[in-house]
Amino acid sequence: MRVCSLSLLDFRSYTETEVDFAAGLTAIVGPNGHGKxxxxxxVGFAAGLGSFRGATDAALIRDGAPSAVIRCSGLQDAERAILIEVELARARPNRVKVNQQPVARRRDLLGVLTATAFSPSDLELAKGEPAVRRRWMDDALAAVRPSWGALRSELDRILRQRNALLRQARGRAVGDVAVTLDVWDAKLAAVGDELRMRRRDLLAEMEPEIRRHYNHISEGQDEAGIMYVSSWDDRSLADALAAARAEDLRRSASTVGPHRDDVLLQIGGLPARSHASQGEQRSLALALRLAVDGEVRDRRGIEPVLLLDDVFSELDAGRAAALLETLPPGQRILTTASPVLPASIRPDQLIRVADGTAHVIARPDT
Ligand SMILES: Nc1ncnc2c1ncn2[C@@H]1O[C@H](COP(=O)(O)OP(=O)(O)O)[C@@H](O)[C@H]1O
Ligand SMILES: [Mg+2]
Structure with missing residues (x-):
C-alpha cells in the first residue's frame, strides 16, 4: 500500500493544498497548530479510519465552508493504482468514490487503501473507559476482515431498538411487548455471541504479539498482560439475557452483552488504567496498534501505510529508537513539532506545514 498524493479542499485548516508523498519515510514538520x-x-480518512482523533465529520469541514473534499491517490501494489475521493458536506450525506465509482459506506474504504494510525489520543486505550477498548477491538476486527465491521453496527442497531422497547415497557414485559422483546433478544444473542467469539479469538491471536511489542518498546522493563473480560459467563448470551431480563426491565437498559465487555490491560501484573505511568500507558497503546497492524499484514497479505502522529515527541530517546526499529516495513508518514528530529529518524522526505499550506521542502541528505 502506498499513498502517492493528497489534495484537500476546505478540509480542517486547509483552504486548498496538495502534496506528494515519498515511498519511504516522510516527516511532516512545523510549529504547533499549523496543520500537521x-x-x-x-490520509487516515481516505483509508476508511474516519478521524483517528475521534472527531465528528462536521469538525473536518473548514469553518465557514459548506463542504470539504479529500482526494487521495495511491498504489495497492505495483500494478493497481487507486483514486479515493471523499466529499464531506454539512447538509447532505457524504459522497465516497473509488476510481470514480461511488461506494456506499465509508467503511468500504478499509479494503481499498489500508492504513494504521498511531495518535496521542491512543493513550486512552490504556487509561480510558472500556468503550475505548471495545472500539479498538471492533475496529481491529474490521481491519483484519472488513466484513466483520458489520457485526458492531448490527449490534448497535439492535441495542437501540431493544433499549427503546425496554423504556416503553416501563418495567413490565407483558403481551406484545414480551413477544417483541423475545425477538430482539434472539437477534442480540446471535450477534452478541458471534462478536464476543471473534473478539476473543482475535485477542488470543494477538496477545503474544502485544506482549512482544510492549517488551521491545519498554526495553524489557515489565510484562504486559491482556485479558478479555465479559459481562456474561460461558453460557450463551440467550441464557444470560433471559436471566437478566427482570433487571433489564427494571433499569430500562441492556445490562449484558458485548457492549458491556472490556479488555483488562496490565503492566507488571497491575492494572494499566490505574497503576501504569504515562510512558508505560503510551508504550502499551503503541503495542496494541502494532499488533493489529501485524495481524492485518498476516491475514490479508498487505502492507498498511503507517501514520504516526506526534508519537516520538512523547517518548524518551531510548523508547523512540526502539519504536522506530520495531516498526514493520512499508511507507511511513509521521508528524513532529520538535525542531530537531530524533537522531534515529532519517526521513526520505520533509513536508513543512505553515500558514495554511503544506510544502515538500526537501529530501534531506541529498
Ligand atoms: N474545521 C476547521 N476549520 C478551520 N480550522 C480548523 C478546523 N479544525 C481545526 N482547525 C485548525 O487547525 C489547527 C490545528 O491543526 P493541527 O493539524 O491539529 O495542528 P498541528 O500542526 O499541531 O498538528 C488549529 O489552529 C485549528 O484551529
Ligand atoms: Mg498535531
Whole structure:
C-alpha cells in the first residue's frame, strides 16, 4: 500500500493544498497548530479510519465552508493504482468514490487503501473507559476482515431498538411487548455471541504479539498482560439475557452483552488504567496498534501505510529508537513539532506545514 498524493479542499485548516508523498519515510514538520495532524488525519480518512482523533465529520469541514473534499491517490501494489475521493458536506450525506465509482459506506474504504494510525489520543486505550477498548477491538476486527465491521453496527442497531422497547415497557414485559422483546433478544444473542467469539479469538491471536511489542518498546522493563473480560459467563448470551431480563426491565437498559465487555490491560501484573505511568500507558497503546497492524499484514497479505502522529515527541530517546526499529516495513508518514528530529529518524522526505499550506521542502541528505 502506498499513498502517492493528497489534495484537500476546505478540509480542517486547509483552504486548498496538495502534496506528494515519498515511498519511504516522510516527516511532516512545523510549529504547533499549523496543520500537521490535519494532513495526516485526511490520509487516515481516505483509508476508511474516519478521524483517528475521534472527531465528528462536521469538525473536518473548514469553518465557514459548506463542504470539504479529500482526494487521495495511491498504489495497492505495483500494478493497481487507486483514486479515493471523499466529499464531506454539512447538509447532505457524504459522497465516497473509488476510481470514480461511488461506494456506499465509508467503511468500504478499509479494503481499498489500508492504513494504521498511531495518535496521542491512543493513550486512552490504556487509561480510558472500556468503550475505548471495545472500539479498538471492533475496529481491529474490521481491519483484519472488513466484513466483520458489520457485526458492531448490527449490534448497535439492535441495542437501540431493544433499549427503546425496554423504556416503553416501563418495567413490565407483558403481551406484545414480551413477544417483541423475545425477538430482539434472539437477534442480540446471535450477534452478541458471534462478536464476543471473534473478539476473543482475535485477542488470543494477538496477545503474544502485544506482549512482544510492549517488551521491545519498554526495553524489557515489565510484562504486559491482556485479558478479555465479559459481562456474561460461558453460557450463551440467550441464557444470560433471559436471566437478566427482570433487571433489564427494571433499569430500562441492556445490562449484558458485548457492549458491556472490556479488555483488562496490565503492566507488571497491575492494572494499566490505574497503576501504569504515562510512558508505560503510551508504550502499551503503541503495542496494541502494532499488533493489529501485524495481524492485518498476516491475514490479508498487505502492507498498511503507517501514520504516526506526534508519537516520538512523547517518548524518551531510548523508547523512540526502539519504536522506530520495531516498526514493520512499508511507507511511513509521521508528524513532529520538535525542531530537531530524533537522531534515529532519517526521513526520505520533509513536508513543512505553515500558514495554511503544506510544502515538500526537501529530501534531506541529498
Ligand atoms: N474545521 C476547521 N476549520 C478551520 N480550522 C480548523 C478546523 N479544525 C481545526 N482547525 C485548525 O487547525 C489547527 C490545528 O491543526 P493541527 O493539524 O491539529 O495542528 P498541528 O500542526 O499541531 O498538528 C488549529 O489552529 C485549528 O484551529
Ligand atoms: Mg498535531
Amino acid at each position: 495532524t490535519n494532513l495526516l488525519e485526511a
